[in-house]
Amino acid sequence: MAAESNVKMPRIKLGSQGLEVSVQGLGCMGMTPHFGQPKPGPDMIKLIHYALNSGITFLDTSDIYGPKTNEILLGKALKDGMREKMELATKFGIRLADGKNDICGDPAYVRAACEASLKRLDVDCIDLYYQHRIDTRVPIEVTMGELKKLVEEGKVKYIGLSEASPSTIRRAHAAHPISAVQLEWSLWTRDAEAEIIPTCRELGIGIVAYSPLGRGFFSSGPKVVETFSEVDFRKRLPRFQPENLELNKSLFERVKDIANRKGCTPSQLALAWVHHQGNDVCPIPGTTKFENLNENMGALSVKLTEEDMAELESIASADAVKGERYGPDIPTWKDSDTPPLSTWKAAA
Template sequence: MEKRTLGGELQVSALGLGCMGMSDFYSGRDEREAMRTLEKALELGITFFDTADMYGVGENEKLVGRALRPHRDRVIIATKFGNVRAPDGTFLGVNGRPEYVKQACDASLKRLGVDVIDLYYQHRVDPNVPIEETVGAMSDLVREGKVRYLGLSEAGPETIRRAHKVHPITALQTEYSLWSRDVEDEILPTVRELGIGFVAYSPLGRGFLTGAIRRFEDLPEDDYRRHSPRFQGENFQKNLRLVEQVERLAREKGCTPAQLALAWVMAQGNDIVPIPGTKRVKYLEENVGALQVSLTAEELREIDAIAPKGVAAGDRYPEANMRLLGI
């Protein structure tokens, strides 16, 4: 397994594993298959695992902890705080207050069953709390030995710079894929200037770029993607045309659409680590196969032509969620 380095210090596998869907948001959860997937990831050389306290309202951290604790010396566990949910899953808002940061960390450590969190992200920036106060509390966790490295998720350039002055930020996690390239304008240049690594979540466009979703009706009733503008109405049909082009290029390359999409993300720089999420072994194995796909300069130009910035129809999230991102 190829390795990549985040923030100049934190070495992780070139491909990570997003664990959210094992416990939340996507339909068809199966804990036994999720455990098999986590174990297979270790077998395939993946060392970088991503979770958050909001996924399954803590259940995902427990699941990840059970699977990874026996292998603690060779894995990097990343988790997040800030998106607050009630026990029934109701979203209660974003909390970046210093006292909450420390409470959330202690709760995550307990659920994971570990002594230290390798990479601790603020999941969403709290607009009511100066970033300096939040990151100041996070830096206290580093000094206390509860956290090794700090990260931010979906933060803007100015926020990243302010945070980095308080304590070195090792990684920024933000959506990045063939249909979500807006980070190329300001975010990627900012983190590269500061020496911050970039973790790309949803590198397969929430599964859409794999070609497995052909109709809105293919999404189960309890699948949160039904609420995503990109999966609805005319947007769905327009985005399907992009997928058809990705499928064509993948056939010519002799790989799957998912592998092509992941290979493209990894080709954007050695400081980028995609974390495709899956809860099934067969898709995990397919994703890891992307490491064997090498794209030529000509192929990259052709991909850019069919998937330029702004190609996707519809916003990444529903309007209320976009407001949380300050967009």
């Protein structure tokens, strides 16, 4: 049974620079090829409009989604007065080179990427511009310096980081205020709770949680793999491999039992858990279906007690989940430290 979705969508502030967003956002990555075959563009535009009219005003994309086609889709969706209804977040930093992902934080690339995103989105300004992954070859202060110029020129309102280490966050925030850090956070990905989230809170930086439903795992458990197409990148992720998936099944079953007691679905319970982490947290579950969007909004009606939270966290402990969240071919915050600024100056 799904909780009702006819709830008023609250708004929260991310960071202390003035960014205000709906308490739940919409991840748009799956609307263009990434999780499989492309979805019909007009249907996705209708879904985006439905979300905006329902109060979900915080839309998340990136230039690498598609690549590039996701931003083009959003650009088409943000016509006829829709742009004024929402907060638009996109990202730079991952580019394709010789068929592989290359991470780049060079100032010239930062500017070129922003200009290209503005054109594809057909907007004058990006509300929240993230560095998608950290270039460990370029001092973070150098990248932030160019982002600061884009803010001063009115092309970007607020700056964010995605998958950044605590030291990188501190250095970046000292160079120019960071409004939000995007990271993976869910009942089966909790490693950021040790250092990254406390660092954000110490500095007054908002937290945007992607994949709050465990990349679909908390929607239907191990059966979710049956919906993966041959080109779905989730097929490569360690947690979805047969040997780990069978072990992770017990976690889903226990979450499902609690959800039954609470009168909601497992995905609503998992999403409610993220919402209950604080008023500085905005999860951005992605979907391409109206019914799933309604179900996600219904998570706001799920109220969890301290006992509920403790029970969920006890069954979703770090050693309860089998498999790494990414394979060795995908860089994450764990190795995102950058060289000292002095080394860049010496090399210039």
